[in-house]
Amino acid sequence: MSVSVSVTPARDPAWRRALARWRRAIARWRHSALLLVAARLVPLVAALGLWVSALPQIDVARMTDMGLTSVLPLQVPLAVVLIVASGAWHLRQRKLSHPFLALHLAALILILYGTTTLVEQQPRFAATYIHVGISEYISRTGMVAPQLEARFDWPGFFILTSMLSQVIGLKSTMDFAGWAPVYLNLLYLAPLSLIFRSITPDPRMVWAGLWLFELTNWVGQDYFSPQGLNYFLFLSIIGLILTYFRTPKPASSRVRDWLARRRGSSVLVGAYSLITPEQLPPAELPSKRLAGLVVVLVVVFSYVSFSHQLTPFFTVAALLGLVALNRIRLRMMPILLGVIAVVWVSYMTVPFLSGHVAQLVSEFGQLTGSVGANVTGRLAGSPDHRFVVMLDMLFSASLWAMAAIGFLVRWRDGRRDVSMALLIASPVPLVAAQAYGGELVLRLYLFTLPFMAILAAGVVYGRPAQLPSRLRTCAVIAVCAAITMGFFSTRYGNERMDAMTTSEVEGIQQLYEIAPPGSLLMAPNGDLPWRSQAFELYDYTTPSDEILLGTPADLAALMKKASNPRAYLVLTASEEAEAELFSGVSSAQWDEFVDQMRKSPDFRLAFENADTKIFELQAAGAGAYAPAATEPASLASDRTAPAAAGAPA
C-alpha cells in the first residue's frame, strides 16, 4: 500500500486525485443510500414495534358485542395507518422500489389478518374445526362420506389438505389452520396483480389496488375453508384469462355494420363503440403454450367444481360477462366451465340435492326474498351487533361508491375499464337465483372486491403520467385510516363468538372421552369447536337457540326422541355469544337456563370448566333409550346446507 502511495502520485498526481474523489463520492453515496433505506424503513419498523407492543394488551375475554375493536389498543390501527402512510408517500416517488412496497404490504397483511391468530388461544371459527374433522376423517379412512355431511359432496379441499398434512408429516390439519388468513391473503396477491395489470401498466395503481383490496377484505372467507382456497383459484383463472386471452379490439365490424343499417344508427353505433373500447394487447405466449394454458385452466376449474359449491358459478358468471362484450377470446370457455360445474352438482351431489332441491328451486328467482334474507334479515340480534351489521353495509356501499368514482375519473381520461365493470356486474344476477342462507350478498361483495379495489384506486392513482400531489396523498392516508377502523369493526365484529378458547377446546376433548360412540351430542347452535375428530362416531345436532328459552324437561323429551344410548348437551361461551348476538338471548337468560339444567333431575353435569359445561341426560328418565348402538351413528339429522353451516356469520 505504501509503495503504491509513494509511486502513483509521482507518476500522475491528477489521476490519483480524481480516483480519490471518486472513492469518497462512492463511499458517501453508499453511506447515504444505506441511510436512505434505513430511513425509509423506520415507519415500517415503528409500526411493527407498535403492533407487537399492543399484542399483550389485547384481552379477548373482555370483548363486547362490538367485537375485537372493543379491546383493541389504539396502537394497532395506528400501526396500520403508519404503514399505509409510508407506502402512500413512497408511491409519490418517481422511481418505485418494489421490494420496499412488497415488504410494507406483507407487514400490512400480518397485522390485519394475523393479529387474532396471535392473541387468541385457538384457531377461530367453529367451521374451521369441522373442516379439520372432515380432513381427519379422509386421512383416517381414505374415503369421503356424503351421507354424514353435505360438505363431503365437494371434497376437493379436504382431500388436498389431508394429503398435504400427510406429506408434511403433521398430526392434524389444525396445525396450519390458524394462519390460513395470512397465507391465503399473501397468495391472493399474485393473481390480483395479474388482474390489475390487465387494465393498467402503471405500477402505482396496481400497488394501490393491492393495498385497498387487503384493507377492505372484511368478509372473512379467507379462513381454513374450501372457499378460502377456491377464491385464490377464482382469481387465478380470471387473472390468467385477462392476461393472455383478452381481445385488444373487442368491437366487431360486422356488428357495427349491422347496427349502422338500423334506425337510429348513429346512437346505436355510438353506444356500441362506448361499450367496446380497445384494451391493452394481451401478454404474448407461443400458441402451443396458450393451448396448454387453456387445458390447465379447465383442469383447475374442474378442481374448483369439486371443491366448492359457489365459486364455480361466480367464475362462470364473470367469464360470461367478459364474453358478452367480447373482452376475451375464449368464447366457448364459460359454457365449457358451466357444463363442468353443473355436471358435478347434478351427478356427484345427489345426496345433498335430494334433500334440498325443492328449497333451491323454490328460492330461484325470488329476488325480494333473497335480498330480504341477505340484507334486512341480517339486521337482527343485540344492538351492538346490529350496529356492526350496519357498519358492514356502510363499508361495502362506500367501496362501491369509490369504485364508481374511480371508474368515472378514468373514463374522463379516456381509459375505459369496461372489463372491470363487467366483472363487478356479472355476478349480481346470482342474488336473484339464490339467497344462500342470507349470505349471497357477502359473497357478492367478496367476488367483486378485486375489481372494485382497482377502480377505487383509480380515484387517485388512475393517471399514469401524473404523480399524486401531497394533498392527494394526505387524503389517501386519511381515507385509509378510516378504512382501517372500519376494517377492524366489520371483519372482527363477531369476534366474541368466532374466537375459540383453550377451555372450550379442552371441554370438547373431555366430551369425546366421556361420551361413548353412538351418543347424541346436542348444542343450541353450532358455534363450538367440535367435530374436529370422530366425525362419524356421534350424532351431532344443533336444534336452535330457542331450546334455551324452554325447560330442561322439554329438552330431555327432545333428546329422548333421538333414541341414542346416551345423550349430552354441550354449552360453551362461544355458543352463549352467538345466542346473544343473533337470537337476542340475554346473558341472564343463559345463566338461568344453566341453573335450571343443574337442578333438573333429567340431567347430570358431567363436566365443567371455565367456558364449557357438559350435561348428560339421565338414563333413569330415559325410557325410550335403545340399547347401545354398535354401528356408527347416522347423522342424517344434522345434514345442513354448507351455506348455513359452513360459513362464518
Next chain:
Amino acid sequence: MTTTVTGLVSSSLTQHSYDFLSTHIGLAVIILLAFVMLLRELVPIVRNGDAPLQVRGLDVAVLPLLIVFAIVVLARLADLLV
C-alpha cells in the same frame, strides 16, 4: 319406426330407469361434449384464429350435445323433485 327410436332403443328406455341411463350413456355424452368444446376452444388458439372450417365442423356436434346436456340435467333435477 325410425333410426332414432328403434325397437332396441324402446326396450332399453323402458327397461332402465332414467337415473341409470343418465349415469351411463348420459355421462358419456357429456364427457364427449366437454371434449369437443375443449377442442373448439383450442383449435383457433393453435391456428392463430384462422380455423373457421374446424369450428364449423365441431359445431355440428357441440350444439346437439349441449341440448342433450340440458335435457339430461333438467330430467335429473325433475327426478329428484318427484
Next chain:
Amino acid sequence: MTRKGRHEPVRQARPVSRKRPPPQAAALRPIYAEPSGEPSELVAVRDRGGTGAGVLAASGGAIAAAELSASVYGAIPGAIFDTALAALLLLTFVLRSDRAWARLLPVMALVALIRPISLAAVEPRLPVLAWYAFAGLPLLIGAVLAIRLVEEPRRQLHLAVERPLADLAVAAGGPIAGAVAYLLLRPEPLLGQPNLAGYAATIAILCVFGGLLEELIFRGLVLDAATHALGSAWAAVGFATFVSTALYWGSGSLPYLLLMAAVGVLLGLGLQRRVSLWGVGASHALMLVTMALLAQVSAR
C-alpha cells in the same frame, strides 16, 4: 386451389373451383363431373391425401358394428362405442383438416351420435311420441349446422325443386311403402288416447323428426359425402343405404330392415334422377305417418 383456400368461406372458394385444372391434374380422370362437364375440384383432391374413401368406409363400418354389437350386448355399450367413435372422428377432423376428405368426418360423427343421443335425450316417462321429438331435435340442429360444411348446398344436397311432378310421384309412393312397413313391423300405436291434437302432433313430429331429419342426414349429407369420397353415384347410394339400414338393425325385424334398404336405394336413385330432397323427405315422412295411423286405427 391452394391449401389455405379449402379453409376459407364459401364466397372465396367458389371462384377457385371454376379454375381450370393444372396440366398434371388433367391427366387424372375426373371423379365427379359437373353437369356442365367441367371437371370438379375433386381432381385436385387426390393430391391432398386421397378422397377419404377408406375413412368413410371405416367409419360407416364402425357405426354398423356398433349397432350389431348393441343387439348382442345391449344398447348402452353400443351407444358408448358410438360416442367414442364420434370423439375419434372429430379429433381426426381437427388434426387432418387440411385434407379434402376432412369434411366427411363431422357428418359421420353426427351419424355416430344418433344412437347415444336417442338414448340420453329421452326421458322414458314421457309419452312415446315425445321420444321422437326429444331424440330428433338435437340431431336436426346438428344436421342443419352440417349443411354449412357443404360448399354448394342447393346443388349438392338436391334442395332445389327441379322436377315437381317427379317429387310428387316419389312422395306418393310413401303411403304405399308405409302400408307395407306396417304389415311387416306391426308397431305399437303412438297415442294412448287419440284425439285431433294428438294426430296433428303425430303427423308433425314424424314429418319433421322422422322423414325430413333422416333424409337430410342420409340422403342429403351422407350421400353427398359418399359421392365425393367414393366417386361413383351408385357406390354412394349403396353406402348411404348401408349406413341408414344399419341404424334400423335395432328394429329387430329382418323384413322391415330389407324394406328400409330397398326404400333407401330407391330414394337415393331418385335423387340421382334430379328428384329433390324435399320429395324424398316427403315420401319418407308419409311412409312413417301411414305406419303410425295404421297402428292407431288397428289398435282401436
